[in-house]
Amino acid sequence: xxxxxxxxxxxxxxxxxxxxxxxxxxxxxxxxxxxxxxxxxxxxxxxxxxxxxxxxxxxxxxxxxxxxxxxxxxxxxxxxxxxxxxxxxxxxxxxxxxxxxxxxxxxxxxxxxxxxxxxxxxxxxxxxxxxxxxxxxxxxxxxxxxxxxxxxxxxxxxxxxxxxxxxxxxxxxxxxxxxxxxxxxxxxxxxxxxxxxxxxxxxxxxxxxxxxxxxxxxxxxxxxxxxxxxxxxxxx
Amino acid sequence: xxxxxxxxxxxxxxxxxxxxxxxxxxxxxxxxxxxxxxxxxxxxxxxxxxxxxxxxxxxxxxxxxxxxxxxxxxxxxxxxxxxxxxxxxxxxxxxxxxxxxxxxxxxxxxxxxxxxxxxxxxxxxxxxxxxxxxxxxxxxxxxxxxxxxxxxxxxxxxxxxxxxxxxxxxxxxxxxxxxxxxxxxxxxxxxxxxxxxxxxxxxxxxxxxxxxxxxxxxxxx
Numbered sequence: 001x002x003x004x005x006x007x008x009x010x011x012x013x014x015x016x017x018x019x020x021x022x023x024x025x026x027x028x029x030x031x032x033x034x035x036x037x038x039x040x041x042x043x044x045x046x047x048x049x050x051x052x053x054x055x056x057x058x059x060x061x062x063x064x065x066x067x068x069x070x071x072x073x074x075x076x077x078x079x080x081x082x083x084x085x086x087x088x089x090x091x092x093x094x095x096x097x098x099x100x101x102x103x104x105x106x107x108x109x110x111x112x113x114x115x116x117x118x119x120x121x122x123x124x125x126x127x128x129x130x131x132x133x134x135x136x137x138x139x140x141x142x143x144x145x146x147x148x149x150x151x152x153x154x155x156x157x158x159x160x161x162x163x164x165x166x167x168x169x170x171x172x173x174x175x176x177x178x179x180x181x182x183x184x185x186x187x188x189x190x191x192x193x194x195x196x197x198x199x200x201x202x203x204x205x206x207x208x209x210x211x212x213x214x215x216x217x218x219x220x221x222x223x224x225x226x227x228x229x230x231x232x233x234x235x236x
Numbered sequence: 237x238x239x240x241x242x243x244x245x246x247x248x249x250x251x252x253x254x255x256x257x258x259x260x261x262x263x264x265x266x267x268x269x270x271x272x273x274x275x276x277x278x279x280x281x282x283x284x285x286x287x288x289x290x291x292x293x294x295x296x297x298x299x300x301x302x303x304x305x306x307x308x309x310x311x312x313x314x315x316x317x318x319x320x321x322x323x324x325x326x327x328x329x330x331x332x333x334x335x336x337x338x339x340x341x342x343x344x345x346x347x348x349x350x351x352x353x354x355x356x357x358x359x360x361x362x363x364x365x366x367x368x369x370x371x372x373x374x375x376x377x378x379x380x381x382x383x384x385x386x387x388x389x390x391x392x393x394x395x396x397x398x399x400x401x402x403x404x405x406x407x408x409x410x411x412x413x414x415x416x417x418x419x420x421x422x423x424x425x426x427x428x429x430x431x432x433x434x435x436x437x438x439x440x441x442x443x444x445x446x447x448x449x450x451x452x453x454x455x456x457x
Contacts, residue, residue, distance in 0.1 A: 046361075074361045074364050075364075084353075086356050086359035088359075088374060090378060099360075099363055100363045102363065102369065103364060145363065149364060
């Protein structure tokens, strides 16, 4: 049960072949750049098509190459926060958040969006455009937009990489609160072990498209399986 | 201004408005598919649609006669069925302007659609929106400037269309003589004062359209 992922994908000479599962927890995909972490999120969300594999959440299958199941991304209940945040520049803060709930009835939509605005401390910014708000505010809009339709999983692709340190620490706290509040599996990609150990119950370490090690941050720090993992953990 | 001049101005505007409307309706979906889909023969299709941009308009007109003329492979059947041919009607002027100006829309709109950040498109999908919803609410609004520039350029090109129009619609005073064709006739018959008037008018109008198109296309980048 939980989110079960097994994926194979060859693209431009890069070869991804991974298998992992998580329960209702906050997991981190960790490793240097170019190891296949972001690609994994895109494959889970259906933005890329795997060559082989399976993506399922509890007993619902979203992708299965052997059964030729491939649910399009718009029908997968996975909230996605992009590294670039991907806020729509032509929509206001409230417009961006409302866009995340296309199927909700009109009257309920606005009510939910206003709840998001207050829960994510965005009051007063409703009518602003993305280029008129700060970096931290943009992060919160992106997360609110991904959560307004109550997804079953939240995927975050290095969402805090562009922030300075104090703001990153604030956003970590914020993410832990989100996890508590929404009570869904959260998977975050990062290449910062500090960040991974500050928030994650589970760390999945990527090495050239394979899983090098899986465990708790402490467990991995104490017993790295190879020199690559040891170096990653020690450097931080 | 005499009636013949007014007729030409009105006809040119009518031809340009109708052909531009058709260009927006058909060119935009074509530009979208060329920008967003990968299929074999895609670049060949692009060449097919946009080759009138570099062909002499008389050659484009020649092809159109082969296709839509009374003995053309489509025109023949239309004539047999209805007794009507598009040749030497103002519809022929619309057809000529449409084919010659369509590439400007396709090229400009395709580039604008391709320049929309893929992350924004993917974000729309992950937020539960279909491809059509994403096209209408994210891609087209963000490519708006390029689309407007393409529309204005197409309109200006349609207003100035001469070669293909002459071959297809002919030079029938009071029927198919658009401004460029009327100027050709007036200059040929030595009626310089009327020709001057239309030349100045067409130049000013084209200048204004180009200015508008530049203003929009500059802001794309």
